[in-house]
Amino acid sequence: MHEIHYEAPTSLEQAVGILAKHGDSARPICGGTDLLIQMRAGVRRPHYVVDVKHIAALTGIAFDPKSGLRLGAAAPCIEIFENATLRRHYPGLVEAAHLIGSLQIQSRASVGGNLCNGSPAADTTPALIALGAVARLVGPKGERQVKVEEFVVSPGRTVIQPGELLVELLIPPPPPHSADAYIRFIPRNEMDIAVVGIGAAITLEGDRCTAARIGMGAVAPTPLFAAKASQALVGKKFDAVAIENAAQLAIEQASPIDDMRGTAEFRRHLVGVLTRRTLERAAERARRN
Amino acid sequence: MAKRTLVETVINNEPVELLCEPRQSLLEVLRDELHMTGTKEGCLTGDCGACTILVDGRPVCSCLMLGVEAQGHKLETIEGLATGAELHPLQRKFLEHASLQCGICTPGFLMSAKALLDKIPRPTEAEVRYHLAGNLCRCTGYDKIVRAVLDAARESG
Missing domain, CATH: 3.30.390.50 (CO dehydrogenase flavoprotein, C-terminal domain)
Incomplete structure (x- = not known):
């Protein structure tokens, strides 16, 4: 693998600062289960790898019956399918998170990373689309929200602009019945x-x-x-x-x-x-x- | 050479401070920096599970994690499975059931099996097969491995 600089910011502001400064030569890492393979194959060659797993907003999973689910972009799949509240309210999303790769992959891989990788075959993305999930992005110009079905623009490419970071997925509460x-x-x-x-x-x-x-x-x-x-x-x-x-x-x-x-x-x-x-x-x- | 980074971690219950390059995978750090060569390199794409170790109790492919990401985490590798000269029940049962031939996949299988038994002490055969689905073996046909894990669970339970 090529030489990289590794950054592990602990706040959103720091992360966006690093990503904005280095633009296309920086890429966030969550589980790394796609990124490290792509770097080894030379498909992606970021000089700055920004570990976003030390930022609370990206690792949290919070459900509220009125406002729904805030799913941190870097929360690993294992924390989704081991979460009884999510199994109860979002069984389809849980099914998708529980069948990406092996348990070894599910210990690391995240739903946000699955989306940002931009694969047409990502398992959790159709589950998110079904739930009407919205992606919350934060960047140097502030924040914006993008519907998940509009997030991937072509294989491997997404709406994310240089400096922007996917923070969390906002999923409405499940209606009765x-x-x-x-x-x-x-x-x-x-x-x-x-x-x-x-x-x-x-x-x-x-x-x-x-x-x-x-x-x-x-x-x-x-x-x-x-x-x-x-x-x-x-x-x-x-x-x-x-x-x-x-x-x-x-x-x-x-x-x-x-x-x-x-x-x-x-x-x-x-x-x-x-x-x-x-x-x-x-x-x-x-x-x- | 890129700047080496200090990483503080715990490996098999021992605090370890190490220096590594950010581009090095945890697998490379274990094998090439710490000379802990029990963990094996297989596919380097997260498909075969030969490099499986436990990170905070969860099975992980050490080829798909950077060494620097181990900062602050608790790692378990095959080197920590036996207690001195006394083999772990899983290791003993792998020998008794002839669950290995070439042995490259074995450390990974043992670590995945340990993660399973730590979570589910008396798994069903289906649970064993499911939890070992991320580990490939090209020699044994899996059956002897599954029997060894079930036998180890029976004995410990």
């Missing part, structure tokens, strides 16, 4: 990258769906919000016909590629299958809430 779910397809049981991943969050009142959001991963250059599929469910009876209609609209929006993990045709098929299964799993949970 709602729940989320995340399902991905991989050709083995553990330890692989999604061929397709679908996140869904729905709210049911009786047999009617009153809110729905579907996020899709590995079906386009960036993670997607399946807007038409989601809107088609709202206000309708939540039954097999509505689910099938949403699945078809999700397939229409997907623009997958052929690669070593699967063909575009297979991925479109999976979008349908996983949209149905994820909606059904979310609904089953919502009926209990």
Whole structure:
């Protein structure tokens, strides 16, 4: 690996100062499970590596029934799936955090890092999109909020400007009778990258769906919000016909590629299958809430 | 050469102060600076688990962590598993069940298994297989490893 300078600021101001000073030659490190591999391969070559795990705002996990979840960008996945409150209120996000790589990876990797890495196949990103999560960024010009579905602009690239830092993800509180779910397809049981991943969050009142959001991963250059599929469910009876209609609209929006993990045709098929299964799993949970 | 940084850490319950370059992984620091060569280098991409150590009790690939990130943390490596000449029950059971052939993956498997038994003293077979999913072995076919971990749990429990 090339020579680097390592900084471990303990406040947001310090971190933004360092990132702003060094611009493109600086990169934050959370778990390092993507960054160190990319640095070894020469894909990313930051001269300044800024460890943001000593900043309280980036490692905290705070849930409030009224305002929802503030998820620090650097909080490791293990702290998400070992958190009983999160397992109760955001089971889909927990599912996604619990299937990234191995337990060794989950001890280090963070949801914020997963998002900032900008992979179209990131597991937690469709789960965040389903929940309507917003990313809070702080930079030299102040702070701004960006919807997660608008965060990744192309494979490996995000809206983050030089000097900016993703601080936390803001996730609304789950409404009554709602729940989320995340399902991905991989050709083995553990330890692989999604061929397709679908996140869904729905709210049911009786047999009617009153809110729905579907996020899709590995079906386009960036993670997607399946807007038409989601809107088609709202206000309708939540039954097999509505689910099938949403699945078809999700397939229409997907623009997958052929690669070593699967063909575009297979991925479109999976979008349908996983949209149905994820909606059904979310609904089953919502009926209990 | 880049400036070397002082890192204060605890390794196998002993306070350790070391100097390393910021670009060095924790794996390189353990092996090349501290000459603790029990932890093995495998893929360097976090896929194989050969370099697994415990950081604050959690299994971590030491190839995917910088040495400087160990500042203030408590590390456990394979060198700390046995007590003097007395092997840890997991090590003994690995020998009894012939759970290793070439041995490169073994320290990583033992550390992952230790993390599991520290958390779940009497795991099911499914739990053992799940917790060892991040460790690859190309010799044994896994079955003997799983049996050794279950046997060690049975004996300790």
